[in-house]
Amino acid sequence: MAAKLILFPVPIGDGDPDLSIPAYNRELLNTCRTFIVEDTRTARRNLKRMGYDGVIDETVFLELNEHTPITDIAHYLDPISEGRNVGLMSEAGVPCIADPGSVITAMAHRQGIEILPLVGPSSIILALMASGFNGQNFAFNGYPPIDANKLTASLKTIESRIYRDSQTQIFIEAPYRNDKLLALLAARLMPTTRICVACDLTLPTQYIRTRMARLWLTDPPELHKRPAIFLLYK
Amino acid sequence: MAAKLILFPVPIGDGDPDLSIPAYNRELLNTCRTFIVEDTRTARRNLKRMGYDGVIDETVFLELNEHTPITDIAHYLDPISEGRNVGLMSEAGVPCIADPGSVITAMAHRQGIEILPLVGPSSIILALMASGFNGQNFAFNGYPPIDANKLTASLKTIESRIYRDSQTQIFIEAPYRNDKLLALLAARLMPTTRICVACDLTLPTQYIRTRMARLWLTDPPELHKRPAIFLLYK
Numbered sequence: 055m056a057a058k059l060i061l062f063p064v065p066i067g068d069g070d071p072d073l074s075i076p077a078y079n080r081e082l083l084n085t086c087r088t089f090i091v092e093d094t095r096t097a098r099r100n101l102k103r104m105g106y107d108g109v110i111d112e113t114v115f116l117e118l119n120e121h122t123p124i125t126d127i128a129h130y131l132d133p134i135s136e137g138r139n140v141g142l143m144s145e146a147g148v149p150c151i152a153d154p155g156s157v158i159t160a161m162a163h164r165q166g167i168e169i170l171p172l173v174g175p176s177s178i179i180l181a182l183m184a185s186g187f188n189g190q191n192f193a194f195n196g197y198p199p200i201d202a203n204k205l206t207a208s209l210k211t212i213e214s215r216i217y218r219d220s221q222t223q224i225f226i227e228a229p230y231r232n233d234k235l236l237a238l239l240a241a242r243l244m245p246t247t248r249i250c251v252a253c254d255l256t257l258p259t260q261y262i263r264t265r266m267a268r269l270w271l272t273d274p275p276e277l278h279k280r281p282a283i284f285l286l287y288k
Numbered sequence: 289m290a291a292k293l294i295l296f297p298v299p300i301g302d303g304d305p306d307l308s309i310p311a312y313n314r315e316l317l318n319t320c321r322t323f324i325v326e327d328t329r330t331a332r333r334n335l336k337r338m339g340y341d342g343v344i345d346e347t348v349f350l351e352l353n354e355h356t357p358i359t360d361i362a363h364y365l366d367p368i369s370e371g372r373n374v375g376l377m378s379e380a381g382v383p384c385i386a387d388p389g390s391v392i393t394a395m396a397h398r399q400g401i402e403i404l405p406l407v408g409p410s411s412i413i414l415a416l417m418a419s420g421f422n423g424q425n426f427a428f429n430g431y432p433p434i435d436a437n438k439l440t441a442s443l444k445t446i447e448s449r450i451y452r453d454s455q456t457q458i459f460i461e462a463p464y465r466n467d468k469l470l471a472l473l474a475a476r477l478m479p480t481t482r483i484c485v486a487c488d489l490t491l492p493t494q495y496i497r498t499r500m501a502r503l504w505l506t507d508p509p510e511l512h513k514r515p516a517i518f519l520l521y522k
Contacts, residue, residue, distance in 0.1 A: 061417050073312040078304075148413060151423035159369045160420030163498040169415040173490065174306045179382060183295050184406040186394030189385035193455070195426040221427070245392045250397075256407065264397040 057134045059162045060141050063148040063174020064100045066256050066281060070102050074256045075176040080105040082172065086141035088114040088133050090158055097143055108196050118154055130158060130268070133224050145209045146281070148176045152196060152226055181252035184256060187287035193223035198235065204257055204267070206242050211249060216288050223286040232277035235284065240270035243286065250285040253277055291368045293387070293396045294320060294375050297382040297408020298334045298513060300490050305338050308409040308490045314339040316406065320375035322348040322367050324392055352388055362513055364392060368401050380515070381467055384411045386430060386460055411517050414484035419456070420495045421521035426456035432469060440476050447481060450522050464501040466511035473518065474504035484519040487511055 060082055065071050083106050089201060091097035094115040101110065116130050133140050134285055142149050148171075149155040162169050178194055193215065199205045215221045226234045232253075239249055245268040253261040253275070264285075294316055296447045299305050317340050325331035328349040335344065345439055350364050366375050376383050382405075383389040394404050412428055427449065449455045461469045466487075473483055479502040487495040487509070495509060498519075 070312075072310060074310055076308055076310055078307040115427070121402050140414060148417055150417040151413065153423070155417075156420055156423050158419055160498075163420045169418040169496055171414040171489070171496075173407065173414070175407045176395070176410065176413045179385065179410045180405040183382055183384040183389075183395060184403040186390055186397045189387070189390050190430040191428065194425065196424040255405070260404070262403055262405075264394075 057137050057139050058168045058170045059131060059134060059158070060139055061149045061159070061169065061171040062143045062148050063172060063176075064104070064144050066146050066175050066284050067176060067254065069175075069256045070186040075104060076173050077113075079172050079174065082170070083141065084108065084138045087112070087114065088138065089141040090116045090118050090130055090155075091143050091145055092119050092145050096103060096145055098266070100143065105159050117126065118121040118158065120154075127157060127161070131162060131165060131167055136230040148174050150178060151178065152194075158279070159286065177252070177255045177281065178226075180255045181250065181262070181283035181285055182222065184252060185192065185250035185285045185287070186264050187248070187250060187285055188220055189222070191220055192224060194224045196225070197227060198225050200231070202238060205238060209242055212286065213243060216247065216286060220288070226285045227278045227282065227284065229277075229279045229281055232280065232282045233274065234275055236277060238269060239284065239286070240267050240274070248287050250287075251275065251277070251282060255281070290402060292402045292404050293365060293368060293392070294373055295383045295393070295403065295405040296375050296377045297406060297410075298338070298378050298380050300380050300409050303409075303490045309338060310407050313406050313408070316404070317375065318342065320373045321346070321374065322350065323377055324352050324364055324389075325377050326351065326353050326379050326387065330379055332344060334377065352392065352517050354388075361391060361395070365396060365401055367398060368378045382408050385410060386413065386428075396476070397485075408488050411486070411489045411515065412460075414489045415496070415517035415519055416456065416458065418486060419484035419519045419521070420483060420498050421456040421482070421519055422454055423456070425454055425511065426458060428458045430459070431461060432459050435466070436472060439472060440488050443473075446520065447477060448505055450481065454522070459518045461516065461518065463511075463513045463515055465469065466514065466516045467508065469518065470508055470511060472502060472522070474501050474508070476520060477501040477520065482521050485509065485516060486519070487514045487516040489515070489517070490515040
């Protein structure tokens with residue numbers, strides 16, 4: 055079998071891997087001795103908890119983050135041309151969604167390298183499944199603008215796509231800004247636009263609730279520093 | 289623990305469940321004796337292959353499809369108020385995305401019922417992970433219009449969102465129309481817009497390739513009756 059680029063999801067938070075990762079992923083993990091990762095320290099820890107049986111000190115970690123020179127990245131897939139699989143791992147959840155991994159998959163396509171994406175926890179999909187919102191038409195918008203005025207302007211476009219196109223709108227936020235975002239959404243959206251908050255997905259503390267924007271103004275949940283997804287629909 | 293609505297993904301095609309379903313899902317499958325399904329016959333088969341240990345003849349199947357009267361659906365979650373879990377299963381992939389399941393999850397929210405979405409194969413997310421396209425901003429548009437003129441008009445809007453918003457655009461098509469859709473996309477999109485075709489995901493015959501629209505005009509792959517996802521980006 056030709057060597058491949060394999061995309062490995064990682065459990066969200068401290069979740070038990072058996073809850074969110076298929077058994078097969080462990081088998082493939084053990085066919086790789088080179089991993090492209092955002093941070094070597096957390097990647098070592100994630101490999102161990104997912105049952106990697108290679109010697110960590112003999113495993114090659116290639117970092118991919120905002121400090122990585124583009125000239126380094128150009129060589130990241132070289133082991134594949136020498137017949138060895140390379141793994142691409144996220145920090146949490148699935149790689150290449152809301153993380154920098156797609157630089158690598160795009161390069162693999164240009165080099166004619168086979169890519170094998172594996173199943174794992176996507177907080178976007180889990181949240182959408184549970185939201186009660188339209189799953190036939192949806193958009194993930196990444197992080198909302200931090201500036202409150204820009205956010206308000208952006209929400210106008212977003213809300214028009216909800217009502218005109220029946221398109222569910224999805225956001226993620228930096229966990230320490232969750233509470234502020236929810237307060238702004240509740241205050242700035244039309245009162246009957248519905249907000250779903252999905253937090254700590256796959257974890258014992260999981261919280262998923264859908265209600266109208268204005269109802270989130272009273273008794274909001276404590277979301278500070280918890281991984282959360284926000285979904286909007288009519 | 290309070291009874292819940294549990295959302296069960298199903299392997300795509302005839303795929304081995306261990307490849308795409310976490311071990312935990314089987315445990316939860318066996319806490320349910322009532323399942324909401326699109327089709328009872330395929331649901332029985334899927335329960336068996338996923339390791340369900342209940343007696344199939346004593347299992348209750350509640351069908352949810354275009355023939356189901358809305359008055360029936362209103363009672364589908366009644367077992368939960370009596371303390372028994374209810375499962376919601378897709379035909380393939382994850383429930384409530386590109387299938388009718390969200391009627392049930394929306395009802396669960398109105399009734400204050402806890403929802404537990406489980407991890408499994410989402411062809412949309414697997415395709416996006418492997419596409420090399422923007423995973424920070426993307427839209428799933430469901431099925432494209434069948435009429436070629438309507439499709440052309442729709443592609444104008446879609447393409448403007450690719451170039452103006454840097455938003456990856458994703459479609460699914462009825463498997464017997466895949467070849468026709470790819471030919472139309474290749475002919476009608478701007479020649480340098482990129483198309484990713486992802487087909488038979490999680491199966492041994494998996495095919496994932498990204499190239500410019502005009503390059504798909506020559507030697508297109510045979511996609512007839514194979515489950516496929518189409519992604520577009522600049």
